[in-house]
Structure formats: C-alpha cells, structure tokens
Amino acid sequence: MGAKRSCATLICLVLICSPAFGQAAIVAPDRSLKGILDYINRSWTTLTRSLDNCATLIDPKVPDRSVLYLPAGMPIPSRLQELGTKCNVRVQNLPRRIARLGEFDVNVLKDHGLLFLEHPYVVPGGRFNEMYGWDSFFIILGLLRDGRIDLARGMVDNFLFEIEHYGAVLNANRTYFLTRSQPPFLTSMILALYEVEKKSGREDREWLARAYAGAEKDYQLWTREPHLVADTGLSRYYDFGQGPVPEEMATYTEVLESFLRAVDTRYIEAKNAMNAGGPGFTLFACDEQTAPPATKCKRLQTVGLKSEYYKGDRSMRESGFDISFRFGPYGADTHRYVPVCLNSLLYKTEKDMERISNLLRLADDAQRWRARAQSRQQLMNKYLWDEHRGMFFDYNFEAQKRSTYEYATTFYPLWAGLATPEQARAVVRNLPTFEQVGGLAISPYQTRVQWDYPYGWAPIQLLAAQGLRDYGFQEQANRISYQWLSTVHVNFVKDGTIREKYNVVTRSSETPVAAGYKANVVGFGWTNGVFLELLHALPREWADRIGQTQPSTTLPPR
Secondary structure: OOOOOOOOOEEEEEOOOOOOOOOOOOOOOOOOHHHHHHHHHHHHHEEOOOOOOOHHOOOOOOOOOOOEEEEOOOOOOOHHHHHHHHOOEEEEEEEOOOOOOOOOHHHHHOOEHHHHHHHHEOEOOOOOOOOOHHHHHHHHHHHOOOOOOHHHHHHHHHHHHHHHOOOOOOOOOEHHHHOOOOOOOOHHHHHHHHHHHOOOOOOOOOHHHHHHHHHHHHHHHHHHOOOOOOOOOOOOOOOOOOOOOHHHHHHHHHHHHHHHHHHOOOOOOEHHHHHOOOEEEEEEEEEOOOOHHHHHOOOEEEEEHHHHHHHHHHHHHOOOOOOOOOOOOOHOOOEEEEHHHHHHHHHHHHHHHHHHHHHOOOOHHHHHHHHHHHHHHHHHHHHEEEEEOOOOOOHHHHHHHHEOOOHHHHHHHHHHHHHHHHHHHHHHHOHHOOOOOEEOOOOOOOOOOOOOOOOOEEHHHHHHHHHHHHOHHHHHHHHHHHHHHHHHHHHHHHHHHHOOOEEOOOOOOOOOOOOOOOOOEEEEEEHHHHHHHHHHOHHHHHHOOOOOOOOOOOOOOO
C-alpha cells in the first residue's frame, strides 16, 4: 500500500512502543536427517514447562512482575507457596469461579499472570511461553509419534482442567487470554491419544468418558451466541474482550499508519474522553521538507482505532490466523464472518463426538451428534462452497456475501471429511493457487503480513496433505509433504534450527513482515510435530531423498 499525500503534507504518528523480544538460536551439530530428528526429540524437553521451573512463569510478551493464579477456592499447595519465594512470584486465587468463557472481567485483576495447570506441557517456543490451544494439537501428534505419551496425556488433561476451571480451552494459559479460545482441535487430541494408548494396551474408558464430558462443554461455547450466528446456523470467531490486546500493543501503531497512508478511515476515529479505549496517535501536518516535531509542523488532532476494529482484531487472534487480510484489512472484520476453518473443525468435532459416543455405548448421543454434523455439512455447502470457483470461502453474514479471498483453509473440509468427492476434485484442481516450491502458501495475496503469501505454516501443510490422502490424491500429498519437509531440512542445514514459519517461495526462514510480531521464532512446537507426521506418512522413496538431494526449485508440470 503506497503512501498518499494531499496538499504537500506529511502525516506522522507518535506513540511509545514496547521493545521486541529476541530469541537465541539453538545450534545442532548434526544436520543430517537423523540430526533433525534428534533435534526434535531434544526439543520436547527444552520446550517443556512445569511449575518446578521459574522460567515457566516468565512472559516475554507482557514483562511485568510474575503472578501465578489458581482457580477460585482451590487451596494453594505448599509446593506453590515455596515457588513464590524461590521465583519471586505472587501466588493467589482468581477472585471468582469461571463457569463460561467471557463471564469474567479480566480488568478486575491488578496484574496479568500465568494460569495454573496441573501437568507439565510443551510450549511453542520463544515469546510463546505458555500452552496454546491449537498449537498443542500438532505438538501432541509429535509427542505421540516420538513416544512421549505421558506428556501428551498431561496436556490433554490440562485442557480438561481449563474447561472446568476457566470456562473453555483457552488461547493460552495467561489471564489476558480469559476472553477468547482458539480453533477447536480438542476431540482430535482426545482421539489421537486414546488410539495410541489403546494400541499400547492402556485403553481407559473412564478417562474417555471424562474427556467426552469436557469436550461437550467446550463445544457449547461455539454453538451459542455470540459465537453462533443464528441466521446461518454456523459459527464465528469472537473475543469477549474490548479494546487492544495487552500482548501486541506495538502492532497498532503499524496498523493505524497503514490505514492513514491508504486513506482508509473506516476503522479510525478522533480520540476524546468519551472513547478513550486504546492508544491515541497524534497527527501533524508538515511541510514536505520538514521533519516533525519541528516548529513548522501543525498539530492536527489525536486519532485512534475504533472499538469495532479492536473487536475484529481480537477475534482474528482467536482464529489463530494473526495477521491476515482474509477477514478484511489486518483482520478487522473477523467477527463478521463465518469461516471455513472453524466450521470444518466443528463438523470434525461432531463426527468425533459421534464416534466417542459409540465407544461409550451412548446410542442416543451418537444419533444426536450425527444429525448435527449432517446439518452443518448442508449449511456449509449453502454458504461456504463456491461451485463455480471450486473452493470453500468464508461468508460475511452482515453483507450476506461469500468472500472471494482464496485461502488455504479450503483444504480443511477435506481433512474433516465433509467434502464430497466432486468437491475434493475441484479443490485439487486449484492447488496451483497455493502450491510453491517450498510447500503450500497460505494465500496468493502479498499483504506483507505473516498469514498471507509468501509464507507457509506447518499446520496447513499437514491438514492439506492428510485431507488429500483421505480423498485418494496420494501423489499431490506426497509432493506437498516433500516440498515442505525439504524446506524445513534445508534451513536446518543452514542454521541448525527449526522455525515457526517459512517463506515457501524462496524456501527460506527469512520472513520480514510489515505489521504484527516480526520474529520467526526458534523451537518450534508445531513445526516439530508436523515434520514427524508428514515424514511418517511419506513413502520411503520420497523420504530417502530428504537430506540427500537438492530439492527442485521449480514446480512439476500440471
């Protein structure tokens, strides 16, 4: 978006921003394919957090005095009282019980802090030093593939604890996340763990029944207002909070400047005492040759982002796709869409709950879940499927119009199993929209934010590849898997690390973005898990090529 000038003036913004958080690389000496597998195996320990370690309490996003919060009424065990002294942390209970997400006002807390969980868990890495909602599904797959069954089970049990004591699966276990969830992968985690334990002779129906009850409560978050959009029968992302999120304050300077340069005032308003929520930005009109705040600059007014922008921004963060232009510029209209990804995941949840009901011999429940899944499938075909373009698109329910923004979430219905064979074939015909030499790009739109072109992310590679396999497109699944795995590996050879995301056009870990957090974090939980899963499913002749030959820099002919 180019800068636009009027009357030879230059618009300038003034705001104090928080410093960026750095991350040191972890160098691995052996950079063969075996070396990257050893790195992943070691990373599970490096990325594991528990309350035995003071590092668990650190929050690089909101660096303040550490506070550990327990659920209201829960006795504080002696080991945690000792932790307070050892780690210079305040340990206290939340002031009230939380039955549902959104009913607790986080503003009553003097300080933000970590929310207590019973068991150790794996964090993504870097600035993400807590247990995340959808990251954990891909992490758990990796843990199960690497034989860390007890750690995986502890994480699922932590989610059940969150549902019981904090109202839902949270974005992550910090107090400022008590207003939103994340994409619902819980039943997929439950069944993945159940199947692995069953194979090891450890089938636990009692645990499964408890997990089923927790999953049903979490599902209800998405199927009642405000997450339910009654006119469509489908669900949306919606954060219950108001105003800017405390962990990403620096982003709003970049977003507002972009809106001003594009002369897009839809999300901007003058600031005054009546609408003081969120940071204010001072505008100056200057002669082109004069840099502010010189005396020749005239102070115009103070402006800020509208409350509706912040609602969309927060809801975008619940979606996990922060930041993309998929739901309007910088995700500003996220809460106005029923998205393909969320409703595919809810369909998958309904089918999973039907399966669990059958395992628990709850025939009436199974029938109820089957009917819900069938209804959602019909509604998704009505609102989200574009037969002419051969892809699934998000639906703006306020405008009553389907989006035209191609996005790799069109593969979600294949992974969830709701697409018809004809729909799957149509989606596959659109692979060139996303496929690059390094894997699938999340979109074809270069918006200079991280959840758009030219970037590719581990979760999308896995869901797309597994969806393609389920519908019989083995060659395409193998090719995409190999492209992604070789991209991760070639960068591991280069610097001995695994990263959060990759540029799938240049096949590099260089990922400059214009707005949002700018680090490409080392670690990295879900990339580790997806690497193991994709490698496991790849035929031997494809897997043997990783690390032995230079991957092609051109796509094969269609």
